[in-house]
Amino acid sequence: MLRKAKPGEPLRIPASTFNAFIDTANIINRKKITVDMKSKNRPGIILVKNISGEAYDKYDVFGLGDNFFDPTIDDTQFESQVILEGDIPDTDLHMEKWAIALEPIEDDDIGVAMISGCLPIELKINDSDHLYADIEDGEKKLQTTIAGSAKILWVEDISSGSSGDTGYAIIQFPISPRGTAIEPYELPAGTDGTADDEVWDIDDQPEGYDGVNYKPIRMYWSGNSGDEVYLFVRSPTYNSYGRLVAVSAEIKTSMFDTDTC
Numbered sequence: 001m002l003r004k005a006k007p008g009e010p011l012r013i014p015a016s017t018f019n020a021f022i023d024t025a026n027i028i029n030r031k032k033i034t035v036d037m038k039s040k041n042r043p044g045i046i047l048v049k050n051i052s053g054e055a056y057d058k059y060d061v062f063g064l065g066d067n068f069f070d071p072t073i074d075d076t077q078f079e080s081q082v083i084l085e086g087d088i089p090d091t092d093l094h095m096e097k098w099a100i101a102l103e104p105i106e107d108d109d110i111g112v113a114m115i116s117g118c119l120p121i122e123l124k125i126n127d128s129d130h131l132y133a134d135i136e137d138g139e140k141k142l143q144t145t146i147a148g149s150a151k152i153l154w155v156e157d158i159s160s161g162s163s164g165d166t167g168y169a170i171i172q173f174p175i176s177p178r179g180t181a182i183e184p185y186e187l188p189a190g191t192d193g194t195a196d197d198e199v200w201d202i203d204d205q206p207e208g209y210d211g212v213n214y215k216p217i218r219m220y221w222s223g224n225s226g227d228e229v230y231l232f233v234r235s236p237t238y239n240s241y242g243r244l245v246a247v248s249a250e251i252k253t254s255m256f257d258t259d260t261c
Contacts, residue, residue: 044115044117046083046113047084048101054088055105056111056140057101061100061140063088063098067083068085084099089138095149095239099114118170122169125165126164128155128156130144130152133145134148141166147210149176151173151175153170154169155170156168184210189218190250198249201245217232217234219232221258227257231253233253234250235247236248
């Protein structure tokens with residue numbers, strides 16, 4: 001915990017502490033202290049420091065990162081107010097870890113954001129029939145999705161527009177990520193002793209499909225005595241959140257020869 005300096009005592013302030021003081025002073029000078037008071041004791045509301053390098057509009061989404069206050073420097077401030085750093089969403093870092101700005105927030109400023117609740121927002125509408133919403137890599141707007149961590153309670157009909165247009169919706173978040181893939185792609189198995197070389201990637205899915213079904217292991221033997229028995233294996237790739245993001249081509253391995261009768 002910080003202590004006050006005594007008269008005549010040499011004052012040595014760590015850079016991190018001094019910078020925290022400057023940031024706090026800047027918040028007060030910009031009258032952000034009113035924001036701080038409004039956000040206290042309101043479930044689902046936090047403060048976010050914009051470290052994205054860009055100005056944020058109302059309803060833009062932050063990927064959440066480090067805590068603004070270091071409890072080893074000032075545990076009182078740490079315990080009194082939640083302020084997290086917010087950046088442009090990265091799907092490898094911020095899945096199920098995001099908040100929506102409730103006001104415009106300039107770069108390096110601190111503002112109010114919602115981390116849970118029910119909210120009318122502006123988002124990217126890929127399909128008006130989508131039931132869920134989630135972050136998109138490198139984008140500041142949520143997008144409608146087949147599966148996601150926010151439930152869409154209502155969404156604007158964009159039938160007269162184009163997929164990817166910005167529109168309005170009312171969402172509830174967070175929820176346990178859910179949603180059922182529409183027609184998952186059937187990754188084919190090879191024919192007999194030939195390995196299939198087709199791969200699947202979540203960022204390059206066949207048009208009209210979402211998700212994948214595949215056979216991870218298969219064996220093949222011609223049935224003729226003396227012929228080899230082959231093992232074919234497809235290897236899945238998962239991201240840090242345990243989500244399947246890629247499936248490899250079949251890898252063919254000779255297991256053993258069969259004895260000639």
